Amino acid sequence: MNKETAKNVVVYIGQRVSLTAIALVVLSFMTFTLGQLVPGDAAVVAAGPNAGNERIAELRVEMGLDLPIHKQYAIYLSKLSRGDLGKSWFTHQPIWEDIKARLPASAELVFLAMLLNVLISVPLGVLAATRFDSKTDGAIRLIVMAGAGIPIFWLGLILQHYVAGEAGWFPIAGRVSFEFRDFSGSTGFLLIDSAAQGEWRIFWDALNHLFLPAITLATLFIAVVTRTTRSTVLRTLQEDYVTLARSKGISEYQVVVRHALRNALIPTITIFGMQVGWMLSTTILVEEIFSRPGIGKYAVKAITQSDIHGVVGVVLVMGVIFLITNLIVDIVHLFLNPRHRESVQGK
């Protein structure tokens, strides 16, 4: 990368970061609007069933409900910037504290599902493409169709019932076994904390608890990426540069990995980036089935308790994570695609 390009790249990243910031403001506006949709009078609800009119009026002022809407939004933004998402109606904790406590469980789940996704879908897609129209390709297509067609909740229930329940190969539910429930560490990530403390039994236990939920979460995404990788690699395999790479007498493995797959990865990375966000919102289904104490399960609880601020908090956090992973993907693209690196100026 020359100096000129390096400068462009820095400028480009700056632009992407500001765009992300703008998207965050839009997101906050949407969640603010969502928060306004509380059925009935928020002050009445907050005051509880036995409060008198005076108390309600007091609360209304306290909550800023008497102010014009734009001022309310300004207050909302300043609260957000301090990490104040309001209080939960059912845990009676600040929502941000609730989410912070549950986010590591969900992040571990999404991370493992994503890892399975990358490790399975890309090789499977490449295998199908290089064995185009063979039995292998047909079998993979069948798996993809099944994977994309199975409803996630159904897959989760089946795995839980047969693989965990009847066969007993994995724990049925939860994040960690009862005997380890008091274990904690500095990061909140069970896998990291247990590994850091050398508690390998806990590490293994947590990993076992993660496995079926991760499979459940990953299946649909694996199906999607396998199919797109297959078709992208099929396309790149037809490119002249692949034919010419072959004409040099290098091994077929090098031809496929260095040229066909390497080029196919550019669009694939974009899909992976978006899938992180989609997976996070799919934890709502998976964590509920496997009773994992993550933000998905928290969201379900908030919904059933009509805790609009809890829901809004989860939406906001998921939205922020979605935007940040996409920002990262944009930056990764700069490294993967030299044409892009060069053309970023002036955009």
Place this chain on the structure above:
Amino acid sequence: MQSSNILEVESLSVRFGESRAKAVDGISFGLTKGETLGIAGESGSGKTASILSILGLHQRATVEGSAQFEGQELIGADNKLLNKIRGKRIGLVLQDPFAALDPVKTVGHQISEGLRASGWSKKRAMNHAIHLLEEVGVPSASQRVNAYPHQFSGGMRQRVVIAMALAQDPDILIADEPTTALDVRIQKQVLDLMKQQCESRGMSLVIITHDLGVISNYTDRIVIMYAGKIVEESSRLKLFDQPLHPYTQGLLDCLPTLGHSENEYLKTIGGQPPIPGKLPSGCRYHPRCAFTEPACTNGNNPPLVPVKWGRSACIQLEKFLKESQ
């Protein structure tokens, strides 16, 4: 005779899909060491399919017949054997320089890749890539070696592709329409470059084209293909002086001649070449031929008949031979 040819192609046929018709239908030709051979014919006549099949590079084609490099059979050979020939003995240049280079790898990487695979150190292979870029006329080669394909013009890219094909010092360079995608001005530079490289390396050269004019100055011998068949083979001089096959005559009539005004319509052969699977009976050229006789339309395709300086496949060969004397 067979032993003197470095490449010997015999009854080569190519089909796409088991049941589909032959896109290349039993072609035979030889190539001697250091010789330059032109293969010409309209688009769709099977030129690309033939040469890609020889190197086993047509992924979905069914290939029959024989192609021997120094007596080694290439058709049906496994990748292990083919990879000893590809790049190392036979280099390839393709038509579209904008598609021929991997957009995400530096040109140096792509030129040196074959050498690296045969065990050269990175440094040595890169130095050789720089040397090759200089040789094919890419300016400031030592910096450009680290540039990406999109940073080159079409003509320069084709030079890079040629450097890539020359990297492992092959015995044969096969160029499939190497100048079709380039400006007229640059076409000549690229052809000159290939010709000069072949002469200095004692390398054989096969230039494929749909435009006979392109290769008239560059090849010793020319093979004309029509609808998957070779219809004529001739020395360059003889071909232009005394074309035997009506199709060759048609191609020559279409060439712009010196002295004609630029606005003049270029003549083309009337009608379209047939597509594989919908071939006319008898001579495949008969629907477009100016000399068609009833005998041309029936029976089998006329066989290639040797003449003193080549071969021709026309049932009226005798007549044309006499007329041209």
